[in-house]
Amino acid sequence: MNSFSKHQIPPLKEWKDFEDLCLSIWKRIWKDDGAQKNGRKGQKQDGVDFFGRPNKGNEYVGVQCKCKENMLGSKLTIPEIEKEISLAKNFKPELKEYIIATTSVRDVNIQKYCRKVTLEHKKINKFSVRACFWEEIKEQITEEEIIRFYRSFVIPEKLTKQQEDLIREEKKPTNIFEEKTQKIENIIFDPSKLISEIKEEEYNAELNYVKNLLNSFEVDKALDNLEELKNRIWNNSPDQIKFRILTNIGSANLYINKPQEAAKYFIEAYQYNKDEEKAISNLSLAYFILKEYVKSRDFALKVLQNNPTNYVASSMLIQSQIQLGEKNLEEVVKNIPNEVKNSSEVYSMLSFQAYEQNDIESAKKYGEIALNLDKKDNPEIKINLAITLLESLFKQQSIVFGSQISLETKKTLGSIINLLSEAWEKIKGKDLAKYKSFWLVNRAKAYRLLNNLSDAEKDIDLALYYEPDNPEYIFEKAIISFENNNLDYFPNNRKKIEKIIDVIPQSVLLLAEAISLKDIEESINILLKYLDGKDLNLKLNKEALRLLINLLLKNEDYFFNFFSIIRKII
Structure with missing residues (x-):
C-alpha cells in the first residue's frame, strides 16, 4: 500500500459509516469486543449510539456520533449536546462517561461546556462528558480501517487476501435501497441547494429542541439557545427559520410575564411568514x-x-x-x-x-x-381557577388576619391548595419557577387561612427568595410573622415594610400594631408620621387614627398631651 499521512484523512460523510468507524475504534481503545450498537434505527436510544465496558470492567461508557459537513458550514452545537446529555441520563445502567464523537473541527466553546457539565455532574454523582473531535479520531484510525472505510483514498499496490476479502465484503449492498443508491451515486446535483437543505434541516432540529425546552418549562435555557442561534445564523437563514426563531422568543416572553416583548416578536415574526395560520393568530x-x-x-x-x-x-x-x-x-x-x-x-x-x-x-x-x-394538564388553567376561588373567599369574608372559617371554606381552601400544588409540581426545579413565584404566595395565603403557618412560611420564604423586593410578598410575610407571634421580624425588617406603605397602605397598621406589643412609643411615632396630612375620611386612615388613639390612652407620657396631639392631626 502507498504511504499515507493521517492528517490527509478527510471526515466521513455518511453517518452510518462514521458510526461504524467509531465503534471499530472504541472497541480497540476499550479492549472490549463486546462493545455494540444501542438498538436499531427508529428505536429509543437514550442518546447513545453504541456502548461498551473499558477493559471489560463493570462500568459503561456511551458514545453518541455526530456526523457534520464541515465544508457546508454544519457544526456541532451546544444545544445538540444539551439534548443528547438529557437523553443519556435515561440510559440504564447509568453511564460512567459520555462521549460525543464528531466529524466537526475542534471547538473551544464545546470543550468548555463539556468541562462545565462534568463538574456539575460530579457533584451529583453523574457521568462525565467530553467531546472527541475529528482531529483526535483520525489519529486512532488503523490501516485496516483505512481500507474498510476509505477505499478510494489510497491506491493499493498489493493487498493481502484478508484485505481483498474485507473490500469485497464492504462493497456488498446490504439491502435494495443501498443497491439502487450505488447506481445513482454519480447523479449531478446543485451544491447550493444541498447546502441550503442541510442547513435548514439542522436549524429546524435546533428549534425543535428549543420547543421541547419551552414545553418542559426550561425557559431560560430556551432563550439562551434562541439568542445564540439567532446571532449565529440570522443573516444566512431562510424566512421560515427566522419566523420560527422569533415566534419561539415571543412564546418564551409570554412564559416569563413579558407580554409587551412577546407582542413585539410576534409582529416581527409575521413579516417572515404572512400566510401561515400560526403567524396570523399570534x-x-x-x-x-x-x-x-x-x-x-x-x-x-x-x-x-x-x-x-x-x-x-x-x-x-x-x-x-x-x-x-x-x-x-x-x-x-x-x-x-x-x-x-x-x-x-x-x-x-x-x-x-x-x-x-x-x-x-x-x-x-x-x-x-x-x-x-x-x-x-395545563398548570395555568389550575392557577387561574385557584386564584379565582381564593379571591372569592377574600371578597366574601374580607379576610386579612386569621379568623374563624366555616367547614365549607376549609374545603374550598383545600381545593385551592391542591390546584396550586399540582401546578407548582409541574414547574418546580425548572427555569419557569422563578417567574411564577406568585403561585407560592397564593398557596401561602391559603395555608395561612387554614392556620397552617409552617407551610405558609415555607412558601412565602421561597417566593421572597425569587423576588425579595416584591411588596405583596413582603406584606404576606409580615402577616404570617404576626400570626405566628414572630414579633422580632418587625423591628428587624421595619425599613423593608415602610418602603411598601405607599403601595400597600394596610402594611402601616400591621407594622404599628406589631411594634406596639414591644414599644408603644415607637408605634405611636409610626402612626403620627403616616397620618400627617392624610384624609381622615378614608376607611384605612380612620382605622389608623383609631389605633393611634388607643395607643395614646395606654401610654402615660402621651396621655396628658392626648388632645393637643389629636388636634394637630385633625
Missing part, C-alpha cells in the same frame, strides 16, 4: 396585548374563516369584541361556535374576562369548566 394575540382591539379582531376573523377550530383566534375574537363593546360576556357565552365549545383554553379565557369584570361567580364557573375540559 399577530391577533400581539395586537390584543397592545390594546389594538380592532386589528386583533380582524386578524382573528381572518384565521377563523379558514379554520374555525383555532382556539387562539377564537379567544382573541371574543376578547376583542368584549373590549370594543360589540358583545357582552353573556352574549359571547351564548354564541360560542360549536368548533371550540370543548376548548379548555376558550373557557379559561372566559373565566379571565369574568374575573376582570369583577364577576367572581362566573369566573369560578367558567374556570371549573376549563379544568374539566383540560386534557393537557
Whole structure:
C-alpha cells in the first residue's frame, strides 16, 4: 500500500459509516469486543449510539456520533449536546462517561461546556462528558480501517487476501435501497441547494429542541439557545427559520410575564411568514396585548374563516369584541361556535374576562369548566381557577388576619391548595419557577387561612427568595410573622415594610400594631408620621387614627398631651 499521512484523512460523510468507524475504534481503545450498537434505527436510544465496558470492567461508557459537513458550514452545537446529555441520563445502567464523537473541527466553546457539565455532574454523582473531535479520531484510525472505510483514498499496490476479502465484503449492498443508491451515486446535483437543505434541516432540529425546552418549562435555557442561534445564523437563514426563531422568543416572553416583548416578536415574526395560520393568530394575540382591539379582531376573523377550530383566534375574537363593546360576556357565552365549545383554553379565557369584570361567580364557573375540559394538564388553567376561588373567599369574608372559617371554606381552601400544588409540581426545579413565584404566595395565603403557618412560611420564604423586593410578598410575610407571634421580624425588617406603605397602605397598621406589643412609643411615632396630612375620611386612615388613639390612652407620657396631639392631626 502507498504511504499515507493521517492528517490527509478527510471526515466521513455518511453517518452510518462514521458510526461504524467509531465503534471499530472504541472497541480497540476499550479492549472490549463486546462493545455494540444501542438498538436499531427508529428505536429509543437514550442518546447513545453504541456502548461498551473499558477493559471489560463493570462500568459503561456511551458514545453518541455526530456526523457534520464541515465544508457546508454544519457544526456541532451546544444545544445538540444539551439534548443528547438529557437523553443519556435515561440510559440504564447509568453511564460512567459520555462521549460525543464528531466529524466537526475542534471547538473551544464545546470543550468548555463539556468541562462545565462534568463538574456539575460530579457533584451529583453523574457521568462525565467530553467531546472527541475529528482531529483526535483520525489519529486512532488503523490501516485496516483505512481500507474498510476509505477505499478510494489510497491506491493499493498489493493487498493481502484478508484485505481483498474485507473490500469485497464492504462493497456488498446490504439491502435494495443501498443497491439502487450505488447506481445513482454519480447523479449531478446543485451544491447550493444541498447546502441550503442541510442547513435548514439542522436549524429546524435546533428549534425543535428549543420547543421541547419551552414545553418542559426550561425557559431560560430556551432563550439562551434562541439568542445564540439567532446571532449565529440570522443573516444566512431562510424566512421560515427566522419566523420560527422569533415566534419561539415571543412564546418564551409570554412564559416569563413579558407580554409587551412577546407582542413585539410576534409582529416581527409575521413579516417572515404572512400566510401561515400560526403567524396570523399570534399577530391577533400581539395586537390584543397592545390594546389594538380592532386589528386583533380582524386578524382573528381572518384565521377563523379558514379554520374555525383555532382556539387562539377564537379567544382573541371574543376578547376583542368584549373590549370594543360589540358583545357582552353573556352574549359571547351564548354564541360560542360549536368548533371550540370543548376548548379548555376558550373557557379559561372566559373565566379571565369574568374575573376582570369583577364577576367572581362566573369566573369560578367558567374556570371549573376549563379544568374539566383540560386534557393537557395545563398548570395555568389550575392557577387561574385557584386564584379565582381564593379571591372569592377574600371578597366574601374580607379576610386579612386569621379568623374563624366555616367547614365549607376549609374545603374550598383545600381545593385551592391542591390546584396550586399540582401546578407548582409541574414547574418546580425548572427555569419557569422563578417567574411564577406568585403561585407560592397564593398557596401561602391559603395555608395561612387554614392556620397552617409552617407551610405558609415555607412558601412565602421561597417566593421572597425569587423576588425579595416584591411588596405583596413582603406584606404576606409580615402577616404570617404576626400570626405566628414572630414579633422580632418587625423591628428587624421595619425599613423593608415602610418602603411598601405607599403601595400597600394596610402594611402601616400591621407594622404599628406589631411594634406596639414591644414599644408603644415607637408605634405611636409610626402612626403620627403616616397620618400627617392624610384624609381622615378614608376607611384605612380612620382605622389608623383609631389605633393611634388607643395607643395614646395606654401610654402615660402621651396621655396628658392626648388632645393637643389629636388636634394637630385633625
